[in-house]
Every structure is written in C-alpha cells, then in structure tokens.
Amino acid sequence: MASSASVVPRQASRSNKSIYMVLGCTVFAAAAQVLLKFGANHAMPTMSLADPSTWKPFLVALLGNYQLLLGYTAHSCNALLLILALKDGELSLLYPIIALTYVWVNLLSMYFFHESMNLWKGVGIALVIAGVSLMGWASSRS
C-alpha cells in the first residue's frame, strides 16, 4: 500500500494512446452535433420565464426530446475522454486534433441532412486529415 502511494509522475508517454483518445473525442463531438441538430428540429412548446405555467410542459418536452439528451450525453463523454487524454498528452498536440470533428460533421451532414459535397469541402477535409496525421507523426517523434 505504501509503495503504490509513491507513484512516479508519469511523463508524456511515447505511445499514441492519448491521440487515439482524442480521435474518439472527435467522434463523440460529431455525433453530439448531429444529435443536437436532430433534437433542435423537434417541435417544442414555447416557454416564457415570466409565466410559471409554461415551465412544466417545456420541461416535459425537453426530457422527451431524446435526441437532444443523447446529444448532451455525447458531449459529456467527449469532455470526459478529452480530460483523460490531456492527463498524459501534450495540449499543443492534442487540442488541434479536435479539428477532425469538422470532417466527421461534414460527412455525417451529407448522409443525414443531404448537404452537398463540393471541391472546397473536399480540399478542406483532405487538409485537416493531413494536418492531424502530421500532428500524430510529430508526437511519435518527439
């Protein structure tokens, strides 16, 4: 018991574990955004803060809006995973990887919301993927 208490502070590990965790984050974040978009399309009763009688129907509708709730759950998972990843990894390396969320959101939007693909988006997605790959390569080398 006493021996396990004196843990040597871990250095930023050479493994890419934290990078994979942030990659997981981006998937959660993208899923959250799509779910929130679905949830936002739900018809909600109007609520006015001044009128307490409108609070309950709004709250009930909010709790029944499972896409919105799932979206926020995904956001929470995203935050938790990001914190765990930051524990061991370098912030300057891991934080920009979150940009990969844009790639997933664009691809998911094409599928779910029938948004169109064009040259600019394609080039942008390729650049982000290349940049994230370069980050990964930089971290394995550092």
Added chain:
Amino acid sequence: MLLASLIGSFGAVFLKMGAAHLNRGFRYIINWQLGLGIALFVGSSIPFLMGLRHGELSVLYPMVSLSYMFALFWSRLFFGEPITKAKVGALAMILAGIVCIGAGGR
C-alpha cells in the same frame, strides 16, 4: 468571435491543469480547474452564438479554430511544451483545411 476562441483556448488550458490531478487518483476528477475549464468551454459558446446571429458561418468557423493557435502559445507558456516546426506546419494545414471547409459551406 475572437473572444469566443480566446475563452475556448483557456478552457483547454484549465482542462489540462485539472487533468493533472488525475495522476493522484480518479477520485480527484472533481477539482476547480476542471470545473473552470468546462465552464469556459460552455461560456465560449455564448459569444459564438451571438456571432452566429450576425455573421456568416463560413467566416465564423475558421475563427473558432484560432483557439488552436492560442492553445499552442498557452501550452508553451504554462506547460513548457515546445513549439516545433512539425506542430506549426500541422496547425497551418488544419487551419487552411477549416478555411476551405468554411468556404465550401456557403
């Protein structure tokens, strides 16, 4: 929008500080740095939403990614992480990519 990305980048800094507490055990997950980090992230969405009302998404999107750039400097300042050519290059590619995605979104 600049404000939103600045706040967001500080959110990341505090998350990193707070995450360091986890090295002492998982039950340290509740600490003020993590709380502040999450609050800053949520807070950064307020100026973002205000900006959304006035500006175009294709312009605003790339501005959010400026927070990655801020984070690079804060990491150097607070955690002594080196700024390497590879990091700057990768960041430039990511920023350019987001600008392109924003341009394609209109």
